[in-house]
Amino acid sequence: MTGATGAIYGIRLLEALEASQVETHLVISGWAEKTIVAETSWRPAEVRRLADHVYAEGDLDAPPGREGFAARGMVVAPCSMKSLAAIANGIVENLIHRAAELALEERRRLLLLVRESPLSVIHLENMLRVARAGALVMPPVPAFYAKPRTLDDMVDHTVGRMLDHFDVPHELVRRWGERRHGVWTPRIEPGGRAGGSGARGS
Template sequence: MRRVIVGITGASGAIYGIRTLELLKKLDDVETHAIVTPSAQRTIAHETDYRPDDIRDLADHLHHPRDIGAAVSSGSFVTAGMLVAPCSVKTLSGIANSYGDELVVRAADVCLKERRRVVLLLRETPFHAGHIDLMARATANGAIVMPPVPAFYAMPTSIEDIVDQTVSRALELLDVVVPGIKRWDGRSVLPDDG
């Protein structure tokens, strides 16, 4: 059984974290450990129809965001890694600076020190120099910064298609494969010059 930590922070795009939990719930060999920050709860209420109980039911384990003593805060708790979806700039800053005063950052810092993957779906645009510096520092610490940019080669027809493609690609960075992802096949669709 692989364990995956899913952090949901207060940036716009709460559906990325929620959909991650939904997709992982369908996999028999993955145990999820979710951390939902207070800001994320507010964003979830504003952007979706999900209630706190809905999120609780999606995760195998839901950890309080201030519980620095939770299992996921220890390197001896083996995981496949962590996905922060969405990742706020505040969380990025904490990870870049190893400032683990809350569980999302502490769990990410533990994964990084244990050389486990941490994927950050950073939700901010446009970037200023401070954001770019934080991304570079988080990357230097071992994190993977993956802004949720749509893959239009997958020919999405809905927001759900875009979210699923992004989340599936992010999970693959943790070696978790979600069935049904559309992949680039390299076939040219350009008209014939003939």
């Protein structure tokens, strides 16, 4: 998780992966910690507890930064324009950048949930550069055919699309042509309380 706005996407992704019993390795940048506090009711320590393994941003010797690290792939959610630029140009300043560099080197799936608007030519060129290198660039764009009722619905649609790209089964997304089936997935509030459908990441 990096410091771009949209911390709720990373949090909700961790919740969904935990529910699907997928092992997770988490790095939260310093700016991401500030964004979590500013945008959500979560504390960084509570977000870390959603992951199986947690590493410090500056620990370049951690397992995700080593060649041969066994992983299905990597998601940077949200992905700041600074991290996009670093990944696009092979600059390694922290463990997030190093793990992304290795994902590209070893042809593993790398998804960047880029969060910025409007986009400059530099942003677009960096997106093109990482896409040509093999990454999937995915802005969190809501799909209104799903008739979202809450901000949580919009967040879940993007999270579901991310899970699709890693072949993780879920029921977060209403597929095109499907009727709303009323499936409700409880959010786990900090402290282990089940929450309703009110948005946390506005």
